[in-house]
Amino acid sequence: MITFDSVSKRFADGTTAVDNLSLEVPDGEIAVFVGPSGCGKTTTLRMVNRMIEPTDGIIEVDGKNILKEDPAELRRRIGYVIQQIGLFPHRTIRDNIGTVPGLVGWDKKRIRERVDELIEVVGLPEDSGDRYPHELSGGQQQRVGVARALAVDPPIMLMDEPFGAVDPIVRTRLQEEFLRLQQEVQKTIVFVTHDIDEAIKMGDRIALLSQGGRLEQYATPEEMLAAPANEFVADFLGGERGLKQLALIPVRDVDARSGPVVSLEDTPERASEVAGDANTDWVVVVDDARRLKGWVSIDELNGQRNVGEGNIHAFSAEVSAGDSLRTALNAMVTSRTGVAARVGEGGVYEGIVTHKLINEELSKPAEPTAG
């Protein structure tokens, strides 16, 4: 756990970078510090490993005041990843990753094994160990940066715009891989970004800071989107707040309606009846094993013997329990039926997600989070 207790930083020129900041980052969580430039987010991050010393206040890591520790020793227990990466150009990838293990005195064999493990964990090509940083792509270099920070398995990581220097496609991939990795390693992370979408995606909690290092709100992304503390927060979250909120809610969280369903063998009369009950002019079609086949319009069933002979349209997109409601909404607006079909394993139909369900979900008061 990282605790900031009334921490302030004023620079010699009189500017206040951080103003009386108090917050806790619980074990195993990612706290994203986000805000406009000059909000003191990087200064705050750098105070945790004493690259910058606070003017006032106390910072504790696991209950110990870091100002009482030897800075070099402290830093070896805190992983550090920055946007510019800062790999050592004169050392191979292997030696870069093995930097901190070397500093804390691991033997060569142990370092070698750990480095091999990390090269795999962060998804670097196996043969990259003996290369030099300039021989790698930007995305690969950033992976080396992450591997180097993880080398001695430090409980805490500081990440300052770690994915800021790579193109959007690589960034998305690195973000997702890192989140998967974090599920395993459960580090306590302070993550700095200026990009609110990255904050919402990466953060278990978001600390939104404004100019002069004032903490405007510290909350989970869901809470912040549902109930911004003030106008500054609302502005910073930007337009499409509802959509951003939907992106955080998985489809499994809403109870899909069963919807108007018929099987391939059902008659047009039966289909018409089902559609009428549901107040639609179409029905969902499934096979004997309840696998989703698509939908048919009632009008198009005229003169057919059963539904299977009709013109079955595929849903433009099918969603599964793990997709976000935002994905579901996208499926709705691109489908003539106006609903998203939810399927499970093997394409088995699980129900439909409707506008109404989404409205209900968004109008629910935000659930207070534990911790």
Place this chain on the structure above:
Amino acid sequence: MDWGWVQDHLGEIQSLFLQHAQFTLLALVYGFAIAFPLALAATRWPRLYTPILGLTGILFTIPSIALFMLMMPFTGPTATTCLIALTIYTLLVLVRNTVEGLKGVPREVREAAEAMGYRRFKQLFRVELPIALPVIIAGIRIAVVTTIGLVTITALIGFGGLGALFIDGFRQAFGTPIVVGFVLSVLFAIAADLALVGLQRLLTPWARGTAAR
């Protein structure tokens, strides 16, 4: 070109060459021993950089013959006088390139090293100096080539390595020693420079393929 003279004086030419090489090497060693701490000080305390550079710059501009004359009352016409002069002339380029090399270490690399938990000295020797090495060696190359040329001038006070051949040649109005001295000192400079290039390639395998510095 009198090859007979060359044959007769092979032993003498050899010892003059060795003296030349010895002076060059010692001037470089002394020069680096002085320049390195000065460069570290100028890196650590940037306010010292301008005065240090200014001083070594002024020393560099003193004409060599004037410098010999200035030192005569103190050290006389000795090898010491020659070495002091030669050493002084290496300082400017050695200090400047060492400082520039260290300043050229990217900020994020220094920051990362610090954040990994390097202590100051270890960081200097394990991270910053190795990265500065190509620029430092570039300085050494200039210093070596300049010094090899300058050694010939110290012949004026009797310790000139191959320069002694020039003086002989002029005195006797005889071209062969001059040609021999000239060719050997040029070849020496080229060989020393190539050797340093080789050394740099050996020490900085990582710099291959990066932009030439």
